[in-house]
Amino acid sequence: xxxxxxxxxxxxxxxxxxxxxxxxxxxxxxxxxLVIPNAGPVLRASRAGQGTPGVFTARERSCVRHPGHEACTxxxxxxxxxxxxxxxxxxxxxxxxxxREGGTARARDVGRSGTVYLRDASHExxxxxxxxxxxxxxxxxxxxxxxxxxxxxxxxxxxxxxxG
Numbered sequence: 450x451x452x453x454x455x456x457x458x459x460x461x462x463x464x465x466x467x468x469x470x471x472x473x474x475x476x477x478x479x480x481x482x483l484v485i486p487n488a489g490p491v492l493r494a495s496r497a498g499q500g501t502p503g504v505f506t507a508r509e510r511s512c513v514r515h516p517g518h519e520a521c522t523x524x525x526x527x528x529x530x531x532x533x534x535x536x537x538x539x540x541x542x543x544x545x546x547x548x549r550e551g552g553t554a555r556a557r558d559v560g561r562s563g564t565v566y567l568r569d570a571s572h573e574x575x576x577x578x579x580x581x582x583x584x585x586x587x588x589x590x591x592x593x594x595x596x597x598x599x600x601x602x603x604x605x606x607x608x609x610x611x612x613g
Contacts, residue, residue, distance in 0.1 A: 470591040477587025484581045490561035494542070494571040500557035503529035505541050505565055507552050523548060527558060527565045534558050536565070543567035 493499040505527050512521040523541040527534065541548075541556060542564050548554050556565045 465594060466592055470593070473591030474588045475591075477584040477589075477591060480580050480584030480587065484577050484584065487561060488577065490559045490564075491571070491574050491577050493559040494561070494566045495574040497568060497570040500559035500566065501529045501534050502555070502557050502568070503527055503534060503565075505539070505554050505556035507541070507548050507550055507554070510548070510550060527556060529558065539563055539565050541565060541567065542571060542573065543569070 505523075506525045507523045508525040510521055510523050512519055524538065525541065527536040527539050529535070536558065540563060541554065542561075543566060555568045557568060558565050
């Protein structure tokens with residue numbers, strides 16, 4: 450396209466951000482702000498061996514049954530091997546299959562408030578990355594300017610009648 454053609458080419462018309470777009474962006478920001486504070490601990494939990502090793506002692510097991518699935522939460526106490534960390538009330542992240550009240554499991558504290566992890570690597574980071582990407586997409590899509598509809602004219606005085 451030459452300079453002359455670019456001057457005579459019709460300008461691409463855009464509309465501003467819609468109220469729905471702003472709402473999408475706000476929801477996206479909310480997702481991002483929910484994910485960011487736990488990013489460090491979740492990344493440490495994703496690597497086996499990270500964190501302070503110790504023993505989790507189960508005090509309470511509560512389960513919720515869904516069709517074809519049962520989700521259980523174990524609450525109890527965590528004490529590090531060297532005795533430097535003693536957390537009386539934490540949840541154990543992970544399945545903890547077979548662990549009942551009074552039972553113990555090797556666990557690690559990665560610095561997440563209210564939660565300790567089994568020794569194995571956690572896959573929690575996957576959901577966090579998906580939520581972060583979803584939040585970013587909602588922000589991007591919500592705040593982008595949309596092309597104007599074809600039928601709209603912006604007061605250019607043009608008419609289809611060709612009268613004169």
